[in-house]
Amino acid sequence: MATPTLLRAAVLVVSTTASKDASTDKAIPALQDVFATDGDGKWDVASTSIVSDDAAAIREQILKWTDTDDSLINLVVTTGGTGFAVSDITPEAVSEVIDKPAPGLVHGMLAASLQVTPFAVMSRPVAGVRKRTVIVTLPGSPKGAKENLQAILKMLPHACVLAAGVDSRSLHAGGVKKLEQEAGVVGSTAGQSQGHSHNHSHGHSHGHGHGHGGHGGHGHGLVRHAPPADVPPATPLSNDPSLGPTRRNRASPYPMLSVDEALARIDEFTPGVVESERPVNEDLVGYVLARDIYAAEDVPAFRASIVDGYAVVVPKDEDEKGVSESSSKTLSGVFPVTSVSHAAPDEAKVLRDGEIARITTGAPLPAGANAVVMVENTVLHSLTEDNQEEKEVEIRAANVRDGDNVREIGSDVRKGQLLLHKGERITAVGGEVGLLAAAGVQHVTICRRPIVGVLSTGNEIVEHTSRPPSGLRLGEVRDTNRPTLLLAAQEWGFDTVDLGIVVDQPQTLEQRLRDALRQVDVIITTGGVSMGELDLLKPTIERALGGTIHFGRVAMKPGKPTTFATVMVKEASRGTQSDISGSVSHSTRRFVRTIFSLPGNPASALVTFHLFVLPALHKMAGEHPRGLPKVPVALSHDFVLDKERPEYHRAVVSVGADGVLRATSTGGQRSSKVGSMRGSNALLCMPAGPEPLKAGAKVDALLMSNIRSEL
Template structure:
């Protein structure tokens, strides 16, 4: 039976619409949503987040001439260290074709300027000096010679023609999302106007006799309309052009006329209220009379009565009476929290699709987060639980804290919420520590205190003295940046200090001996907190207890790296190999470190003492892993036998020593990766 309030005053006591799963509802929405026709806009008018409609190629190379990357002197590199005659001065934007540099000569040049004829390199100002009799601290336009203190090789400090972009190269492709850098690229290749998919116009309408405007006083049975303001703001944040359609009373003719008028001017209509089972809930039958209702109930909490329909709209997109393109209508529940949750789950993907996003990119970002407190389950419907998700830098994971009372009417439950926890239906409750998928609907908060990679900057800005023992301070002074603490991968460089054994729920350091006991004082201690990629899977069908990602602790042992003589490359190489291997997607995370890898100190040198330092820490050795490492290395070089790897377990953690060579690290990990998923799961008591 099809519901229709139009045919009389009788109302159904049970909805005739089947209750469908959320994924089926989202799939139907994306099926009906199609990208809008492209429009050409000037760069200044292109909204960030727009999608490019055509490929863009470079009409000429960049740079179009050999250009200096330094302020200095254009020289003939073979002259080396010498006193050279200054034959000219070249600044950016000046054509130096009249200047010829020969052996024994040079020309002063600024960054970005065109190299003069004859010159093949640039010596930076800092590597030059005034000749005898001139002020050694300055240089002027009158200088006639200069002393080159440090020779350069040919092409040094010179960007050749096409170094950045070659002629004819495709710099942007149709379908790419335009952000600030993309705007810059368009300008770089001479594009002043670009065809992009426009933002859809989204009308927002509140329905109900009980509603008054926010600025009005309330009395009797009236309440202020909060949904419209909320949804207008949400639509703007989702990339739509919000259109305020006001409040419409629960009168059949009035409501139908308002809906028809809205569809004349908007690509999408979002309403709130009027979709439940009450006598005044008129929207579903009105939408049936105007088009097709694709679903009228969803198996979810909150938002069960959410309704989605398409109508033919009125006239063509250009207003000229051409073929009508279908309009989308989202009739959301009247409860404030329900309407906002459903806008994120259904309206946002539709708007992304209409803006030209590829289908996989229409879905919101998602992370796995661990509950900080128990969560009661609903036995009938899966729940989208409002929560605040933050990055726990110490444990290397995302934590999720509920916003409290989740009643559909309680808009306060959305305050500060940046995620919707995907809670399966069931009996009882989920314990604290349970991991759930979290759909991100807002920004992640910055890490607090020394967990923030730039906590030192914050401390200095507030006039405080940064902690000398903070991981951040050490990373800032001794190690390269790497997003430490701001996301799912982090890089922290610790100062030389006695490493502690890891404690459950506490800070984690790499395994090793105290200073002087095998790993030399001054060695570099580096901790990688890697939440590695996990296999995409349905959260309702995930196998309980099976690990899907891993925390890996990486230790680089090197006096020279700790002193800054050379850059540590083995640690980054290990992370890159781990992150790119599909096998590690079977791993999962808890508060401990699953895998410890050391790099360096495994050779025959007198200071190569890593195996001696690690072996006493192991509870059980793993000779099979060592054998696999040897086999893998011998495929590339017979010198692999000169390495002295050690592998074994301490408690539930696998420890493996690797060489310091980047190439050897990749080769060794290639041999180990097929073994790691089973090892880690067995150590955690989870049979693969």
């Protein structure tokens, strides 16, 4: 293979902001300038793209460049997502697609950066080769990306032509000195930066008091640079428990979101469905299909009788050309019963003209038969000698045609016919499992239902089954939230894990959450999300687990401190490919786990479960619509409104003889009042306002269970 005269590069910007508004990106023009100015005419920036901070999107774009049969991309450089912020996942995404790492390129960039600032140790670059393409990750700052690329750009042509398949023996003929001369660099013994494109008698340092512009943009090493002004610092908003109560926030630092805004963030950051193959049996009930399902067989697979009676041969008339045509016949007379065809598998003898065979519903027609006469149109004429069987039967039937009372092959379901659509839910009463079984479908692909774990937090919480001899101690509270939420999740069809109770101690809480993240897909906690010094959920998620809190307050009643977060969890999996030494490589997959930290008051916990957690569970399970069904109802009496926040009022919705849905309050709505949920089947969406809503006013109701009848 000949060495390419012009190498093709691609630039990938990883930035959620720039993916929404490409005009905000400054990295692409900066890197294009480096290739043009410092690339010695060897480079063509053939493609550019911008993706959000999403591992799947990063991998997908890189694979489009590296795994295509079109013109070879020799080099892919990414910029952005290489730091320590929660959203910085570019190195991990790139590591999953490279076939072999290139640590030397990483060391080259870090060595150049460390000449400028000790904070270079905070960068996490990755470099490697996939198929015939070299991949390098650069910082997100346009200036930092430019300078890191300049630090290794002179060596990249050599790496790229080797990766593209050039014979290394011929390429290396002449030794390292020749390679250095061709690349326009000199060895480290000359005391010069490898990023120089021309020879100086001294090594440049930043003590000269000049900037990049003084050298015409030749790339004389790195300069110290600050992060761009539009990139916010990755500073946790939660309290730092180590600082003590005097340094905690006196007011919540989290913005107050509306319920609609909170639901939108849940929908945005909750992971999508995970597909799984399952056998067709009763365990499918409750799952949503991830793919269309087609019939594997004809139903019925044979011509079958649809009545109890007698299979007969209806003679066919021949036209002038000798072609047999079906016509109606009157069958009367006495016919010998020559065989019996039951629904059970059997081999019946061939039926001839003038013979009949007794047949049951669903049984296959004997060969030669083409119609069935109902038993009601026959009369027993004679018995066999042992009086055990019919010998002859008289048939009295008019207008008998070929195909009468016969279920044809595939008349119910044709092989290859679409049976069920992607997104349909398998029910226990809809006959879906029976349909699949009848059509010979053995396995289906479903959306795996997430496993839900429920954890109660607080030093004051004790098991609800606890029976101390002297009763509960002052301040102790029985755990009502955990069993209530476990049952609520189970009622909606989700498997659950009881995570128990954990005390308000940072290390203990962190370890319990880490253990839970390995067991379940969704963690629900209650308590510990308000402003107290022992409210540790948010600091633990954000500071100890490296999670992202997407919201920490919602403008609603009850449930104001409801918190939604996601945490990236690594799962090591053993690879199947061996390297040259024969050792098996390891890869690391990452999964998003969701955490809902609900208020500790019982009514608040159950309301926010139905309002926020249930839609997320439905999304992960592939269900539509998501969340509680909404219906308009009329208020059966006056309702007092909260003056500042919309309220989700616990109520009973019933229907009367006039067909009107009416809502009645369950009484006092204090968030700690357990009894306010008793008997309720709906949450009324009540607006904030200074005046009560009068009886008869219409509001929306979110139904938690069946509507009751007033009849």
